[in-house]
Each structure stands twice: as structure tokens, then as C-alpha cells.
Amino acid sequence: MGNGLDLGMDAARLTARLVDVPSVSRDERALADLIEEALRAVPGLRVDRDGDAVVARTALGRAERVVLAGHIDTVPVADNVPSRLDGAGLLWGCGTSDMKAGVAVQLRLAATLTAPNRDLTYVFYDAEEIAAEFNGLKRLVERHPDWLAGDFAVLLEPTGNRVDGGCQGTLRVQVRTTGRRAHSARSWLGDNAIHKAAPILARLAAYEPRRVEIDGLVYPEGLNAVLIEGGHAGNVIPDSCAVTVNYRFSPDQSEAEALERVRGVFDGFEVVLADSAPGALPGLSHPAAAAFVAAIGTAPAAKEAWTDVARFSALGIPAVNYGPGDPTLAHTREENVAVAAVLEAEEKLRRWLTG
Incomplete structure (x- = not known):
């Protein structure tokens, strides 16, 4: 041919x-x-x-x-x-x-x-x-x-x-913190947004993912930080920080239900959906x-x-x-x-x- x-x-x-x-x-x-x-x-x-x-x-x-x-x-x-x-x-x-x-x-x-x-x-x-x-x-x-x-x-x-x-579903959210910008030489005048992200990471570390059985198949879930963004320069207290979190969820949940589960984990923080796809x-x-x-x-x-x-x-x-x-x-x-x-x-x- x-x-x-x-x-x-x-x-x-x-x-x-x-x-x-x-x-x-x-x-x-x-x-x-x-x-x-x-x-x-x-x-x-x-x-x-x-x-x-x-x-x-x-x-x-x-x-x-x-x-x-x-x-x-x-x-x-x-x-x-x-x-x-x-x-x-x-x-x-x-x-x-x-x-x-x-x-x-x-x-x-x-x-x-x-x-x-x-x-x-x-x-x-x-x-x-x-x-x-x-x-x-x-x-x-x-x-x-x-x-x-x-x-x-x-x-x-x-x-x-x-x-x-x-297949698993997947979604990504940004969990955001805010603070007050200041010179790092006078850090007490600012409010460090990156430091305020520590509880977000602590909740992720403590989170116990589900393992869901459907039709005899077991779907393991995962909730993980995949990116952290924040800061302006080496001498500036940052006034914003965003932790991008990826949730791989079992197909027993809809995208809306999965998002609500994630919002529950990060209750008290601003959670912004970046993208999602159903399982x-x-x-x-x-x-x-x-x-x-x-x-x-x-x-x-x-x-x-x-x-x-x-x-x-x-x-x-x-x-x-x-x-x-x-x-x-x-x-x-x-x-x-x-x-x-x-x-x-x-x-x-x-x-x-x-x-």
C-alpha cells in the first residue's frame, strides 16, 4: 500500500x-x-x-x-x-x-x-x-x-x-487565603497569607480517603494538594495564597456531590472550583x-x-x-x-x- x-x-x-x-x-x-x-x-x-x-x-x-x-x-x-x-x-x-x-x-x-x-x-x-x-x-x-x-x-x-x-471522577479547586502585604523587615505590620495556609495542609494530611465498592470493584479516592501559589518577592509579606487541590472521587458521587464534600473539608476557607469531570x-x-x-x-x-x-x-x-x-x-x-x-x-x- x-x-x-x-x-x-x-x-x-x-x-x-x-x-x-x-x-x-x-x-x-x-x-x-x-x-x-x-x-x-x-x-x-x-x-x-x-x-x-x-x-x-x-x-x-x-x-x-x-x-x-x-x-x-x-x-x-x-x-x-x-x-x-x-x-x-x-x-x-x-x-x-x-x-x-x-x-x-x-x-x-x-x-x-x-x-x-x-x-x-x-x-x-x-x-x-x-x-x-x-x-x-x-x-x-x-x-x-x-x-x-x-x-x-x-x-x-x-x-x-x-x-x-x-473510572474515577476528578475535580480541582483552589483553596484561598488572604492577608496583608508588608515589608518583611517589619513583618508585624503584615498578615502572612502563606502562613495561614498551614491549616489547609493539616486538613489534607489528616484526611482519610474513602474506598468505595461498586459492582464488586473498589475505587480508592484521593484528596491531594498539587500546587501552592503565593508571594511576590523575597522581602514582601504575601497577602494572598492559593492551594490547588485535586480530588479523585468514586463514581458513586456526582460532580456536585464531590464538590460539596471538598467544601466540607475546607469549611471556613474560600473554595473556588477550577475544573471537574464526572466519573x-x-x-x-x-x-x-x-x-x-x-x-x-x-x-x-x-x-x-x-x-x-x-x-x-x-x-x-x-x-x-x-x-x-x-x-x-x-x-x-x-x-x-x-x-x-x-x-x-x-x-x-x-x-x-x-x-
């Missing part, structure tokens, strides 16, 4: 090909073009595009539709492109784990599943790794929700080939989810992070995370994926969709 994508490659070789096309967030056009071109050559797929997001759908009249989704962007390259395969069967390179291996599996299934037991929608979207305002899946939800319609969704984020149900319930009781877990054959776990499954959940579509790759290697210079894991993920999904 020349410089295009050869979907006849096995999923591991296709992963390497995808990695060798750099697609840092907001610069995904070249890879999106290749994906669109390859999918338009597959019989029986309707292919649509919005910006650098590509959606391909079957129309076989099946009783159920499954959405397989993955982002095509990566974090900035860290001297780890082009890809390389070592003697231990590890493929190294930016995006190998997060998540071009998952995208390669999607493309292989799109090209080779001619008679799946469910109708399928394949979503390849841009700008997942940066601010939510640019997220391609968010854009599709807003502009083309009909393209995403389905009964169940699998986000092929790296999970080590286990099923991770739902997603695991949805493992849905028949398609149960069949999927059975096909994968490993015990599911709670997703200890926020992922785009929350966007599917907001559409009323139960969704899980499942994909090859170690999530702890994502965004690292040492990012890699095992060839065997990529092939296993493709085979298990194929078995589920044809069995």
Missing part, C-alpha cells in the same frame, strides 16, 4: 507503523488521513470524519451495537520515535502503550471482521492528551452523537489486557459487559484514573477500558508494549465479537 497503512499486517507490526507516524496532540492530521484512507478501502464500512477524528460503522442489522474507541494522539516525543523491536519481544516508542497498540487492534478488527455477531462502530479521535476543550471525542459527542450511538463501548486504553470498569459507573451488569468480561477471562478491576469512558457513560452507554500495554509506562521515555500482549488483545476481542 506504499506509504499508506497496510491493514493486512499483524497488530504488532501495525502498531510499529502507527508509532512511526508522529501524532503529538494537535498535530494528528497525517495519521488521521492514513486511517481514513485505509478504512474507506474496507468494504461494508461507512466512514465519517470531523476534524482529525474518524468514525467507521457497520450496518449489518444486528440486535446490538458495540463501540470500540481509541485516541490517535500522543504526548510530545521524547527521542523515542521511530519505533524499535528488541529481542525480548518488546516494541519501544512514543505511543506504543498509550495507545497506538489499541488503535492497531481496532484497525485490524475493522479490516478483518466481515461477519461480527454485533454491529460495530470504530472511533479514532484526536487531542485526548491535552486540555478537555480540544478533546476529539468531546467534539463528536457535541456535534455528532448519532455517530457514537451504541449499546456498549470499549475504550482501548492500556490496561495490561484486563478489564477496568468505569463513570462500571456497568458490568449489562449483558454485553458480562459477555465481554467472560470472553476476556480475567477478573475486572476499577479504573484508578479518569478516562473517556465517562463520555460514553454520559450518553447512557455502559463502557469499560481494555487494551494492551502497561499504563504505568504511558508518557515515559521508556514507553513500550509487548508484542504478545497486542496479539492477545486482538484475539480476545475477535473471539468475543465472533463467538
